Amino acid sequence: MRVGTVERLRRHPVKSMLGEELRAASVTERGIEGDRAYALLDVGSGLVVSAKHPRRWAGVLGFTAVTAPGGGVVITGPDGAVVDERGLSRRLGREVRLVDAPPQGASVERSVPEEVLARGPHAEVGFTVNELGRAAPPGTFFDFAPLHLLTTAALAAADGAAAERYRPNVLVRTSGAATGFVENAWVEGELVIGARLRLHIVTATPRCAVPTLAHGPGLPRSTAALRTLAERNRLVPLPGMPALPCAGVYARVLTPGRVAVGDPVVLLS
Template identity: 25%
Template structure:
């Protein structure tokens, strides 16, 4: 059954940095190509995220070049002041030392396999256009979708808000055969309170999600069949 199409594809090359919207990408067995492939860990081996350093969200990471399984394309990071830095370069390291303000290790997972744990919950996070629209109404303020750090936005044929939450245990097929299993709710945390544009915190959004949605927004999916997806690809629901 046709349920919609791909409206937006977003990957986050650096965990907790703002991601990049792309027109097409590979879906790997771990999720979107290069998603959360680069990250920082503290001295105890735990990921450093927006939770500890809200200003991480003000840095935007993007790949520049073709996707290959041997090596990632060049990774560029745009700082809040507009300066573009190369991952691993001296200027980048100096910027990160100031940003993180703690002992930190940069880690990079290979393109062919990112271990479960970098994304932490599941392979892919998706939401629908109808759900974003409804939550915007419930919150009563203009919504920046980047707060939710989703990978896919589906444009639904049936514009019923939160329709994707009725698909648990079912599969969706995208484009030329990419197959995902819809697993469960995404339970939200303080990260959605952080405005990606200036890192200002507004707890009212999380309070709204807790009160109106039982702290659920978006659904997790696991990859069953890999391939390539593009904007506009049709999405079919199957048992």
């Protein structure tokens, strides 16, 4: 059953930074080529830097990372100036290193969504420490799985929130009269995108503080980006987890392929 078409493609070469728009991309079992290829490592704590700890790292979302033509990555600050590790450390107020492989047992701190809603993303809130990539290939920086999909129907159900707040790799324009968080029904199913790419949808994507934060100069803070999900799409993503505000779905790659804007998206089961 055709459920939509690819509306937008995005990759984020450095974890928790703003990324780049694509017209087409190769997708392997490690996700979109070049996506989350790098991350910042907090030298003091040994943890991978993530905006999921907004009190410390919300400023990372002011930086933009793009893949360099000859390989590597170029990072620019909010003022458009190119920055290196030293510049990042100075601006972020902590010593960081740009790394292309996670340390053994790499983890991130994730704020508790209910406390974010009650106190605000920059207040002193509780955190959980989560190991990276439970459904992703080893040696990657993904929070859980290598691809994240979101639909235009879900964005409409979230009162028209900007897709960039939820950082999907693939934004799917839903077909026909589909409304609400339609991708919830894809969990445990398989999608084919374009001629070859085949995905297994693993789970709904739980949200934390990140959607509420400022994303560069164009998207100011918005607690509603999380509160609306808490009111309208609270799910238990995996056994043993509490009900959490969710938007979009995580996927792992069954058959690699190339994906382009305009490709059909077909639900197999």
